[in-house]
Amino acid sequence: MNKKGTFVLIGELILWIPRLLILVLVLLSVVWILGSYTNRSFDTSDMEFYILTNRLFYSKNCFSYEGKSIISIDRFNKDILGNCIDFKNNIAVNLILSYKDKEIELIANEDLFKRGFYARDLKRSNYDYKTRKNYVLVFDANKIYSGLINIEAVFKK
């Protein structure tokens, strides 16, 4: 190719830079528009919360006394909580058990819980915050007491 041809070629290639940028912008716009109208997502946080709380009460590997829906106070601790449910970094829980004149609090994934808790009132948040109070029976020193458990959970979206 002669010098004139080389200049023409380089000129064409330089012109392609803004063309490619515009092309990428147009493609991204198309994808974004299509995505915003066809985005179908599920919200299963209510069901997950329901299953999680039942697991805490009924699973014999969690707080349940001999597989019954009674909380064994000997099992209501952080070790049991961390082993019976492997939360990883997706879920955080805060449990407050009140019975007789005692109050025991357990928390798993404290940092995640705090983030979700403080973001609970925001319209758009990366976290789902759920809370529930249950009347429960508590087994302590061979006696059964009535109690109240407050369960708060934060689910990462």
Next chain:
Amino acid sequence: MNKKGMEERLYFWIFYFIILIIIMLGLFNYINGLTSKSSFNQNYLARDIALVLNTIYASPGDIEVMYSISKKDNFIFIIGEGIVTVRRVGDILNEESYYYQEDKFVEDNFGNGLELKYPSAIFFSKRGDVLEVKGVFSS
């Protein structure tokens, strides 16, 4: 324009055409994925199976669950390490995953990830502290 110029122009046009084909195929594939509902089904299955696993872990006694899968859903299921992944063969980019919460007191047969290719059902069995999951394959 002389003959040499015409030839160079031709190469440019071939280049434009190749780029156009690549973009068209990419867009077509993307729109097809949106409209074919396959990623929707994958998302649904990943979440549903994760919820089934959580429910099984919650059970105080022994439990067996047969989870049927539609014949139209030719997916690969990977279960293990707290994640359920659903994808198509050779399509790693379009996989859907959802997490479940393992019970460290329960032994399972997942290893590093139990892979089930095109099962017609998934069978879950928890007896005592042992959880077994296997695929059911119809001929």
